[in-house]
Amino acid sequence: MQQSFHGAVWKNLSAINVSEHIEKKGNLSYLSWTWAYSQLLDVYPNSFYEFSENTVYPDGSVEVHCTVTVVCSTDSEKSVSRSMWLPVMDNRNNAVINPNARQVSDTKMRCLVKCIAMHGLGIYIYAGEDLPQAEAAELKKPLTEDQVDNLVDLMEASETEYDSFTRHFKVNSLSEMTAGQYQNAVSILEKKLQRMEADNASH
Numbered sequence: 001m002q003q004s005f006h007g008a009v010w011k012n013l014s015a016i017n018v019s020e021h022i023e024k025k026g027n028l029s030y031l032s033w034t035w036a037y038s039q040l041l042d043v044y045p046n047s048f049y050e051f052s053e054n055t056v057y058p059d060g061s062v063e064v065h066c067t068v069t070v071v072c073s074t075d076s077e078k079s080v081s082r083s084m085w086l087p088v089m090d091n092r093n094n095a096v097i098n099p100n101a102r103q104v105s106d107t108k109m110r111c112l113v114k115c116i117a118m119h120g121l122g123i124y125i126y127a128g129e130d131l132p133q134a135e136a137a138e139l140k141k142p143l144t145e146d147q148v149d150n151l152v153d154l155m156e157a158s159e160t161e162y163d164s165f166t167r168h169f170k171v172n173s174l175s176e177m178t179a180g181q182y183q184n185a186v187s188i189l190e191k192k193l194q195r196m197e198a199d200n201a202s203h
Contacts, residue, residue: 005078009070012043014120022125031125033109036116046071049112054104055085061095062088062104066111070119084115141179148174151182154189158196 016039023030040047047070055063065085072078088099088107096103117123143151151174155165169185171177177185 005072006080009044009080010120012120013040013116014123016121018122018125030110031113031122033113036113036121039121040068040070040116040119044070045073046076049115051108051111059095060097062099062107064088064104064108064111066108066115068112068115068119080119082115082118084111084118086111086114143175143177143179143182147179147182151177151185151189154186154193158189158193160189160192 018031018036018039021031021035023032037049047068049066049068052065052067055065057063063085064087065083067081067083069079069081086107088096088103090096099107113122114126117126154160155162165185166173166176169177169181171181
């Protein structure tokens, strides 16, 4: 069964790891709108966005609205549009009363990023996650036999005690470790081995 364009957009954009591009301001996490939009256009260069009229509430707070349309690069008849809204807020997530032009402008670009996320890019930021679902699932996979053997070899070479090492990672055996723990484990053992070799070279 052929995947729909809507599904393809979500699959392609939600798989992009944006973690290194997250910026923090107070309690809020941001992606640079220039980076997010350039990533979108790298994958779907015919995409575009538009802002509709702001909503001004009786208390003087303002809400901005954005629509992002992703267009297939090989068939312009295929497209998907998603809309998002965002109030003008301060760093504590409180609505700003009578915001100035700069605050409204900044919020529009944050709304653009949030709207792009509705297509998949960086959506996990808004769910409080650290990694895309596909990558997070990959990190939870158990170790392969080769990875276990590699850890055993490194532990022997670095004279690392098995029980204390597994306790450090809160597992009963190396086979219970995950792929996400593996790189950290290898790094620890390799650094210990390098220190041992440096000590031996200095004597």
